[in-house]
Amino acid sequence: MMPTVPFWARGSISRPGDDAARRTTLWLAAGGLATVLLAWCSPAAADSGIPAQVGHASWYGEEFASRLTASGQRFDPQKLTGAHRTLPLGCKVRVTNLHNGRSVLVTITDRGPFRPQREIDLSYGAARLLGMLRRGVADVLIEPL
DSSP, X not given: OOOOOOGGGTTOOOOTTHHHHHHHHHHHHHHHHHHHHHHHHOHHHHHHSXXXXXXXXXXXXXXXXXXXXXXXXXXXXXXXXXXXXXXXTTOEEEEEETTTOOEEEXXXXXXXXXXXXXXXXXXXXXXXXHTOTXXXXXXXXXXXX
16 A cells, blocks of 8 residues: 655655755755844944954964964963954954854954964864864854944
8 A cells, every 4th residue: 555645745755865955955045044144134243333254263272372462462262362364453253153053252362364264263262162162163153343
């Protein structure tokens, strides 16, 4: 006996593997839409006059501890700080991990990152709160405050 398929599901039975590809495509589309909406609607970006950015973040830690940063402060991996190429030193930004929705407020104290694909380098402490230590990098929304 053949299983009965509801009329609304006829023709929509997918091949093995299609569901995973469809789910991945939907998640990527939803993530892209959320990124655009967050960047466009962000009140923080509007207040500072500096637009929000979406890009890759990485982190750095103990190997740079106590070194002088571009701001003249000594780097402390436990503090919530970041390095950015163009944002003003001392500027506060909200960094949101787009994979898990966690966010943290960091102060820009240094210049970098020095890899073309990255937008911001975060301290160990900030990366820990964002849940990105294991992967080392994350897609983030950067909102100047």
